[in-house]
Amino acid sequence: MTDLATTPPPPTRAQPVRRVDSDWVRRNGVYVALALLVAVNVVITDNFVDAGTLRLQLIQVVPVLIVALGMALVIGTEGIDLSVGAVMALAAAIIPLYVGYGASVAILVALLAGAASGTLAGTLVARVGVQPIVATLGIMVAGRGVANLMGGEIKTIREPSIVSLGTGSVLGIPYVVLIAAVVAVVVWFLVRRSTYGRQLVAIGGNARAAELAGLPVKRVLTTTYLVCGLLAALAGVLLAARSQASDPTKVGLLIELSAITAVVIGGTPLSGGQVRIVGTIAGALLMQLITATLIFHNIPDSTAQMVQAVIVIAAVYVQIGRRKAGS
Amino acid sequence: MTAGTIAEPAPGTAGTPRSTRARIARLVQRQGALVILVLAALSATAAFDSFGTQRNVTSIAVQVSFLAVVALGMTFVILTGGIDLSVGSVFALGGVLAAWGSQHGALVALLLPLAVCGAIGLVQGLIIARGGLPPFIVTLAGLLFARGLLLALTDEGSTTYKVPAGSAFRELAQGKLLGVNHSVWVVVVLFAVGGLVLHRTSYGSTVLAIGGQEDAADLMGLPVARTKIVAYVMSGLLAGLGGILIASYTSSGVTILGAGMELEAIAAVVLGGTLLTGGAGTVLGTLVGVLLLQVIKNVINQVGSLDSNWQAVVSGSILLLVVTLQRYLARVERR
Numbered sequence: 179m180t181d182l183a184t185t186p187p188p189p190t191r192a193q194p195v196r197r198v199d200s201d202w203v204r205r206n207g208v209y210v211a212l213a214l215l216v217a218v219n220v221v222i223t224d225n226f227v228d229a230g231t232l233r234l235q236l237i238q239v240v241p242v243l244i245v246a247l248g249m250a251l252v253i254g255t256e257g258i259d260l261s262v263g264a265v266m267a268l269a270a271a272i273i274p275l276y277v278g279y280g281a282s283v284a285i286l287v288a289l290l291a292g293a294a295s296g297t298l299a300g301t302l303v304a305r306v307g308v309q310p311i312v313a314t315l316g317i318m319v320a321g322r323g324v325a326n327l328m329g330g331e332i333k334t335i336r337e338p339s340i341v342s343l344g345t346g347s348v349l350g351i352p353y354v355v356l357i358a359a360v361v362a363v364v365v366w367f368l369v370r371r372s373t374y375g376r377q378l379v380a381i382g383g384n385a386r387a388a389e390l391a392g393l394p395v396k397r398v399l400t401t402t403y404l405v406c407g408l409l410a411a412l413a414g415v416l417l418a419a420r421s422q423a424s425d426p427t428k429v430g431l432l433i434e435l436s437a438i439t440a441v442v443i444g445g446t447p448l449s450g451g452q453v454r455i456v457g458t459i460a461g462a463l464l465m466q467l468i469t470a471t472l473i474f475h476n477i478p479d480s481t482a483q484m485v486q487a488v489i490v491i492a493a494v495y496v497q498i499g500r501r502k503a504g505s
Numbered sequence: 506m507t508a509g510t511i512a513e514p515a516p517g518t519a520g521t522p523r524s525t526r527a528r529i530a531r532l533v534q535r536q537g538a539l540v541i542l543v544l545a546a547l548s549a550t551a552a553f554d555s556f557g558t559q560r561n562v563t564s565i566a567v568q569v570s571f572l573a574v575v576a577l578g579m580t581f582v583i584l585t586g587g588i589d590l591s592v593g594s595v596f597a598l599g600g601v602l603a604a605w606g607s608q609h610g611a612l613v614a615l616l617l618p619l620a621v622c623g624a625i626g627l628v629q630g631l632i633i634a635r636g637g638l639p640p641f642i643v644t645l646a647g648l649l650f651a652r653g654l655l656l657a658l659t660d661e662g663s664t665t666y667k668v669p670a671g672s673a674f675r676e677l678a679q680g681k682l683l684g685v686n687h688s689v690w691v692v693v694v695l696f697a698v699g700g701l702v703l704h705r706t707s708y709g710s711t712v713l714a715i716g717g718q719e720d721a722a723d724l725m726g727l728p729v730a731r732t733k734i735v736a737y738v739m740s741g742l743l744a745g746l747g748g749i750l751i752a753s754y755t756s757s758g759v760t761i762l763g764a765g766m767e768l769e770a771i772a773a774v775v776l777g778g779t780l781l782t783g784g785a786g787t788v789l790g791t792l793v794g795v796l797l798l799q800v801i802k803n804v805i806n807q808v809g810s811l812d813s814n815w816q817a818v819v820s821g822s823i824l825l826l827v828v829t830l831q832r833y834l835a836r837v838e839r840r
Contacts, residue, residue, distance in 0.1 A: 309828075312775050319769075319772065320825070323818035323819075324814075438642075438645075479661055483652055487648075490645070491638070491643065494643075
C-alpha cells in the first residue's frame, strides 16, 4: 500500500516552499493558536493560572470534545452528523425517566438510544444511499421532538450515583474529564491502530475505490455513525449528570456546529479521508477557550458571537482557504 | 445493492426512461412530496371539519409564507451545490430591523433590513465563491454573526421593537387583497419570478450547470463565482424579506424567532425533490415541500390533544421517508 499511495503529485505548480508552509500551518495552526490564546490569557486574565479555573475549563469542554471525537470519525468518511445535539437531548431526557430502575439501567438505556439513532443514520447513509446531511437532519428534527415529548420540562436528577458521576473526582481530576480522556485515547487507537480505522480513512478518501477493493464499506459506515451516536449520548449523559438536570429543549443545542468547527479547525478536512484526533481535541479546547476568554472579560453575548464568527472564518481560511485560493 | 448496480451507468438522470414502470417511478420520485401533500390535505379535510374552512386555509397560507420565502432563496443556494445555514438568524435580524425601522416610516422598515441582510449574503457569497471556503462553515459563522448583531441591536435580546399603530408597514402582511393577506401574494409572485429565473433565464441554467458539475461549468467559461455570489445575496435578501413579513404580521420584532428555520427550509427544499448535491430541482417543488410541512403542523394542531412536539417528530420522519422513497424509486427507474 505504501509504495502505491506515495506517488508524488505532479509538479505543475512550482512553489514547494509555500506549499510546505501552508501545509505546516494546516497541520499545526490549531496548536499555535491554542498556545497563543493560553499565553494571552496568562497575561491579561486575572486568576487564569489557577487550578479551579483550569478545572472548570476542562469540565466545560467535555461535551463538545466527546461529540467532536465522534464527529471527526464521521467527517473522516466524508459524512456529517447533524443529529448529535438531538441525540444528546434524547439521552439526557432518558436519564430522569429510567433512573427509578437504577443509575446503570438509566445510563445504559440512554447509550442504547444513542447507538440506535446512530445505527438508523448509518443505515440510511450506507444502505439506502441518503446523503448524510439529509439523513441526520431528519433524525435531528425528529429526535429533538421525541426528547421534548419524553422530557417535557426541566427535570432534576437526584440519584446519588449519577450526581457523583457528574461532580465527583479522583486525585483532583473530575470523573467526566477522565471519561473524556479515556474516550479520546480509545478513538485515537481506533483510528490509528485498528483495521476499522484504516478502512474508515480509505472509504473517506474514495468510497468507490474502497468498495471495489472489497472493503466492507456499508458496515464501516454504519459502525461510524453508530459510534458517533453513542458518543453523543454519552455526552448527553455526562452533561445531565453534571448539571443534575435535563432540559430537552436546551441540551446540545447547536453543539453540532461547535463540534464540526472543532474538527475542521483541528485539521480534519470536510472532504474526508483523514482523521486528526489530537487536532480535534486541540480544536475543541480552542473553541472552549475562545468562549471562556470572552466571558472572563465580560464581553456581551452579542459581541462574543460576532467575534466567534470572525474567528471561525479566519481559522478555516488558514486551514483550507489558502490552498484553494492559490489554485 | 448488488455489485452489478455499481458499475451500471445512471441513464435515469437524463433523457427519457425506458419502461412504463420506470416512467411512473420517475414521476413519483419527482412528485413524491406532492402526492403526500394531496393525500394529507384530502384526509385532513375528511377527518376534521375545521381543516377545509376558508379561515384555516388562509391561516395556512399566511403561516407558510414566511418559511416559503426563505426556502425559495435556499433552493437557489442548494442548486449551486451550496448550503445557507444563516437564514434563520438573518430572518430574525430582518424582522428586528424592520420593526425598528418602522418607527422611521414604512420605506425604512422595508429597505433597511433588505440592505443589511443582502450585505450579509454578499459577504458570505464572496468568502465562499472567491475565498473557496466551504459554504457549510461560512454560513455557520454567518448564523453566529447575524444573531450577534441582532442581540447587539436589542440590548442583548431584552428589547422588542414595536411597529407603531397606524403605520403603513403593518398593511404589508395584515392588509388583504381578495381576502388574502398581501404577504401571501408577495410570496406567490416571488415564486413565479423564481421559477422563471431558474427555468427560463441564462442565470438559472448557469445555477443548474454549476450544481451539476462545477469544474465543467468553469471550463465552459460560465461565471461560476458571480452566479454563486448572486445566489447567496438572494438567499440573504429573501431571508430578510421573510423577517420583514413576519414583523409586519406580528407588528413587532420578535428576537427569538428563526431558530432552526434553516433546517426547516432545507427540509422543504429536499422534500420538494431538489438534490442537496445541487444541479437538479424546481422552485415549485420547494413550495410543495413548504406546504407539506405546514399542513402536517396544522393537522397536528387540529388534533388538539397532541403535543406540539409531534410536529417535529412527524416532519423529521416524513423527511426521512420521502428521501428513502426517492432513493428507492431512483433505483427502480434505473432498471
